[in-house]
Amino acid sequence: MSKLKYALFTGCTAKQSTPEQYMSTMAVAKKLGIELVELVEASCCGASHLQDYDEFLSLVLNARNIAYAEKHGLTMVTICNTCQLNTAMTKHKLDNDPELKAKVNEKLAEVGLEYKGTSKITHFLYAIIDDIGLDKIKEMVVKPLSQFNIAPFYGCHNIRPSELANEGHKTPESPYRPTSLDDLIIACGGEAVDYEEKNKCCGFHVELQAPKTAAVLTGNAIAGAMDNNADMMVTPCPLCHLKLDTQAEHAGEAIGRELEMPVLHMQQMVGLALGCDPKELGLQHHVVDVNFV
Amino acid sequence: MSTIETKKVKFKVFRFNADEDYLPYYDEYDMDVTSEDVVLDVLNRIKWEHDGSFSYRRSCRHGICGACAIKVNGRSTLACKERMFDMVELFGEELTLDPLSQKRAIKDMIIDKGDFWEKHAAVTPYLVADIEEEPESENIVSPEDEHKLLDADLCIQCGACHYACPVVEINEEYFGPAAFAAAYRFSADVRDEDKERLKNVNKMGQGVWDCVKCFECAEVCPKEINPIEKITKLHQMAFQEGVAENNVAVRHAVGFKKSIQKRGVLDEGGLVLYSEGCGIVKHVPVALKMFKKGKIALPWNIPTSENMDEIKKLVKSSSTAKF
């Protein structure tokens, strides 16, 4: 197999509030023999908020980001569910509307770029599952997470809208019964916890404008994992991670019970199983300590 | 001709009679379902073959009246449209049938949909226009203008999206996805002259800014109406029509552009400060915890995208909205 190589769109949080997510992405890629070309020119995806304000601008900016991946001739890999949604949605819109694509390209031409539609866009979770394969991961595991009950938290934008989400990867995922993260937990040797909230929303996107809604949703998610005997949660989305890891106290107040749950990024879980050093995976950057590893 | 297949399914069915029962309970039925069956056929057979008192709503059996929506394994669905075999394929051979909302249950699958209708009525779901009674010519809507309504017209008010929406469950004021789709239907109509509707659906608490963007509504709608697409359009219309208020949600959306223009990537702290203004103080305790763990970049450490000149140029040339 030739070496896997992707264009990495880090998104904004990996460089600020979730540095551990960037660290663990790099560490895991190294272990798996994946080469990542970081798209240092990329701008923010708009996080679906810029889209509420100025849709055309968000399309142009996302098309520019994708154009850089195309220049490298590589698949774009995202490490945030919301980045995945917004870049994939841009791609979907432009690939299906030649007139819109022409309008966007007219703008990109001003800076010497063109959106062609030649690069695939996929979240790192699915890149691992589709291109490396769960069997290979299983083979590579040196420190199986066999003593842990791990609760998968999928995050909305990797599974909904499902039609769009499933454009990016080989194995279709049902938004009602997603399996990718469960499968990855099992491949890493852990026990996958089944609970009602695993495919529900964490509330991140209304954190500022509707703090109560946001807190209740986060609270329900953590409580669901706790009630099903999870030792930790794992998520592929840094925004979910921020909610679950940094807001547990607020969330607990909102639903009237004490909550605390260590939460791993998907990359950290894989990294631990593959024998990476916890420091290298940035476990020291969590608000809720992950002190059992 | 294709042959009809059969599968054995165990159904757990929500039972409750608000007049008699203190608490709801589940009845179990083992039944054969065929590749021809829709969920409604199963509801019918429970009533006809097992328990005549079992209650549910249905009328048209053609996906038109919107009466028959229930939940199968927690998933909102239109009973007369959803194929049984698809449900078995998705969830396996044990299926739980629930009303759309347990807390609103009146009898078995029948719920009190009052909140749904109240919210529908609250968005002025009709055309507001001063039209002459005896016009000289027709009021023609061009195909392009008609196209702007997208498919919002196709809503059958089944409530599947409303009771799948997590915000409806938490925030009683929130209008919900179906009401927003209806609001969009009329506010996007070129003949409509009502600005109040748009203002109304842009108010904090009840309006579109409280949507968590979970896409549950888009996923469940049996008519593929994609309510959140309409919600996004309502956000955009608020800016286009100049009714966007200067509040934390609006500043948050606008703040993204400001941040991108400056650094390409987001200045997370700066964005919160711009959105919240003085309200930032309530974030201090969490921010301190995060700071201790190296989760907050100091101003001089915030990254900036390469080729910023391109980003600046594009933001200038491609902006279409004002605030």
Ligand code: SF4
């Ligand atoms: S996307 Fe918004 S309206 Fe739709 S279900 Fe989620 S919160 Fe409700």
Ligand code: SF4
């Ligand atoms: S938008 Fe779709 S799911 Fe919601 S009430 Fe209308 S038809 Fe039903």
Ligand code: FES
């Ligand atoms: S019975 Fe009318 S929509 Fe199902």
